[in-house]
Amino acid sequence: MKIALICNTPSAFPLLNWLHTQGTLVGVGTKYQKSDFFTDLSLLCQQRNIKITTFVKQDLSIQLSDWQKTTNCEIVLVLGFPYKIPKSVLDKPQHSFFNIHFGKLPKYGGSFPVFWQIKNQEKEGTLTIHQMDKSFDTGPIGVEIPFEINSLNTFGMVETNYSYMAINGVFQLLNDILLKNLALKPQKVQNQIFFPKPTLKNLIIDWQKMDAKTIVALIKACNPWNRGAIARINGIDVKIIEAQVSTQEGKMVGEVFHLYQNGMEVSCINNTALIIKILYSSFGYLEGETLGAFGIKNKDVFEKITV
DSSP states (O other): OOEEEEEOSGGGHHHHHHHHHTTOEEEEEEESOOSHHHHHHHHHHHHTTOOEEEEOGGGHHHHHHHHHHHHTOSEEEEESOOSOOOGGGTTSSTTOEEEEEESOTTTTBSSOHHHHHHHTTOSEEEEEEEEOOSSTTOSOEEEEEEEEOOTTOOHHHHHHHHHHHHHHHHHHHHHHHHTTOOOOBOOOGGGOOBOOOOOGGGGBOOTTTOOHHHHHHHHHHTTTTTSSEEEEETTEEEEEEEEEEOSSOOSSTTBEEEEETTEEEEEETTTEEEEEEEEEETTEEEETTHHHHTTOOTTOBBOOOOO
16 A cells, blocks of 8 residues: 655654555655754655655645655645644545544544543544544544553653654555554544643643642653653743652642752642652752752752742
């Protein structure tokens, strides 16, 4: 089967490599941009003698139609592409367009589902591959692969799991199509929850509302793409990169009550406490004893950040 891939994320690279080794990849497309991603994609495709086609939002319908004719593709796979595919081109390949989504649908629609799954402390993720329609993340589902999300997993770990699982999902999709066993399951669109890309407000620790477990989940959801969750102490904005729930009980919310070789303990609501191990600031990455050198001392308090 002749397969074309449209992507806009490094998470597509394992799938791209696999499709290339199978001899089925006939074209790669992405949005027009100057970015580290595009540089990496260009190098990857150059090494494999794969032509990249760039698309602009204004002429997407015409460009996609021409691209499909040029590649003679039978199916188009989409991963992380930010533009809505025009309805006029969705049925032009023999087997249509299929979107690879890193979350369960319709529960986790949107462009940044991994962040929200970790922040919401989901214990299970689901790779979803669905046929595309006129809206984002609403088409009928062809493949679902659930897997465990460990509470220790960072955003980077879960995203990587999804990116390699995409290979298994695409293999299952293609196999079902070739064997004519593909059963598409319509989504209950009325149940769709569409999560937006997180804004600054979503990345800030609210010491007055978050217990230690909730804060750890936010920190994991922000690592590494945002260098951690945002906090402020002694008037200095920092990003907490690594932390865990303490077995101790704190007192005043946000207060540092124990500094030691491996980090610092901070009081949280509901008689919980947090052990901060690594944070990032304008001074650099700080951990262990260097947190004390940063000037933090017992009874210092993490401040409320108003956005």
